[in-house]
Structure formats: structure tokens, C-alpha cells
Amino acid sequence: xxxxxxxxxxxxxxxxxxxxxxxxxxxxxxxxFQVSDxxxxxxxxxxxxxxxxxxxxxxxxxxxxxxxxFAGLSVLSFGILRAGFCHIYNDCMTALEKxxxxxxxxxxxVKETAARPLQETIAVLFIAVLVTFAAAVIVIYLxxxxxxxxSILPLLILFVSLGAVPDSCTFFLCxxxxxxxxxxxxx
Numbered sequence: 007x008x009x010x011x012x013x014x015x016x017x018x019x020x021x022x023x024x025x026x027x028x029x030x031x032x033x034x035x036x037x038x039f040q041v042s043d044x045x046x047x048x049x050x051x052x053x054x055x056x057x058x059x060x061x062x063x064x065x066x067x068x069x070x071x072x073x074x075x076f077a078g079l080s081v082l083s084f085g086i087l088r089a090g091f092c093h094i095y096n097d098c099m100t101a102l103e104k105x106x107x108x109x110x111x112x113x114x115x116v117k118e119t120a121a122r123p124l125q126e127t128i129a130v131l132f133i134a135v136l137v138t139f140a141a142a143v144i145v146i147y148l149x150x151x152x153x154x155x156x157s158i159l160p161l162l163i164l165f166v167s168l169g170a171v172p173d174s175c176t177f178f179l180c181x182x183x184x185x186x187x188x189x190x191x192x193x
Contacts, residue, residue, distance in 0.1 A: 018062055021145045021186045022054040025154065026138040028179030030130065032161045036170040037101035038094060040123040041130050049131040050138050057142035076135060083128065090129025093122055105169025144187060151188040158183070 027050050034041050060069035080087065092114045103109065137157075144153040158180050165172065 015058060015062060017190075018142075018145050019054050019058045021183060021190070022058055022138060022142045023051055024179055024186065025141040025145070025157070025183035026050045026054065026134060028176060028183050029137050029141070029158055029161060030134050031176040031179060032158075032165060032172050033094075033098070033133075034130065035172040035176050036165045037098045038126055038130060039097075040126055042123070042127045045127050046130055046134055050134050053135045053138035054142065057139050058146065061142050061146045080132065086125050086128050087132055089122075090125035090127075090132075093126050094129055097126070101170045102165070102168045108168075141183075145190065149187060149191040151184055151191070154184045154187045 027047060030046055030050065034043065034046065056072050057069075059065060060072065095114055140157060144150070144157060162172070162180065
């Protein structure tokens with residue numbers, strides 16, 4: 007019985023990681039080319055282990071302590087996150103303008119620094135932790151194909167409709183996530 011529980015943990019961690027990375031990969035493959043994929047994968051994997059252990063293992067106190075630490079780190083690195091989000095916004099606007107020659111107004115003026123890729127990577131890691139928590143909730147509590155599709159499609163449709171198509175690895179990850187979570191429904 008214990009071995010079955012361990013396999014169940016591993017499957018949920020794997021599905022959470024695949025889904026989170028697929029969602030974040032939509033951003034990194036369409037617009038955020040300077041973001042370190044290895045940092046994102048490591049961050050998502052660590053967040054998936056923490057989220058699945060806390061949610062599936064019913065260790066609420068573990069999640070609360072981890073959430074407080076995450077919030078504290080976010081407050082301490084507010085300046086870096088703010089600059090990173092500004093760069094992400096500007097890069098996404100540029101990626102969405104290119105295919106059709108659009109002129110989307112609303113660039114955020116941000117001072118270009120040598121630390122730009124690091125700022126973007128830290129901001130993407132922040133987003134990745136939040137996405138991983140949402141994916142863990144979907145994998146552990148919902149077991150729903152509709153939930154997985156609603157977590158993937160808005161971002162995917164935005165980029166695809168404006169001509170910024172993600173790479174094939176992204177589609178493979180997203181489809182694996184949807185099929186994997188729907189397979190959990192039947193156990």
C-alpha cells in the first residue's frame with residue numbers, strides 16, 4: 007500500500023511539472039528568448055515537489071511556511087521583479103506585434119541594464135511558482151480535462167491568434183499534461 011502511495015506522489019509531481027513547464031514554455035518560446043530554461047525547469051520541479059507534498063500529503067502547515075517564505079522573498083526582491091515584469095511585458099508586446107506588423111501602444115519605459123536576462127528569469131520563476139501551485143491544485147483536486155484546458159488555452163490562444171506560434175515541444179508538453187490529468191480521472 008505504501009509503494010502505491012509513493013507512485014501516486016511521483017505521478018502527480020511529474021504531471022504538475024509537465025503542465026507548469028508547458029504553460030511557461032508558451033511564454034519562453036514565443037517572446038522571452040533570454041530566459042534560462044534550466045533555471046525555470048529547476049524552479050518548477052522544486053515548486054512541484056513542495057506543492058504536491060503539501061497538497062496531496064495534506065501537510066497544510068508545510069505549505070503555509072513555504073508560502074510565507076515565498077512571500078518574504080518576493081517582497082525582498084520587489085525591485086528586481088518589477089523590472090523583470092516590465093521587460094516581460096515589453097518583450098511580449100514586441101512578439102505579438104511582429105507577425106502582422108501591428109503597432110500596439112503601451113510600452114513600459116524601463117531602463118535597460120546588463121541584468122535584464124536575470125531580471126526576466128527571476129520574474130518568470132515567480133510566475134512559474136504560481137502556475138505550478140495552480141497546476142498542482144488541478145492535478146490533485148480536479149482531475150479534470152476542462153481544468154487543464156482552461157489553464158493552458160488562454161495564453162496559447164493569445165500567442166497563436168497573433169501569429170507567434172510556440173515550438174513543437176510546447177505543444178507536446180501541453181497535450182501530455184491534458185491527457186495525463188484526464189487519465190488520473192479514471193485512476
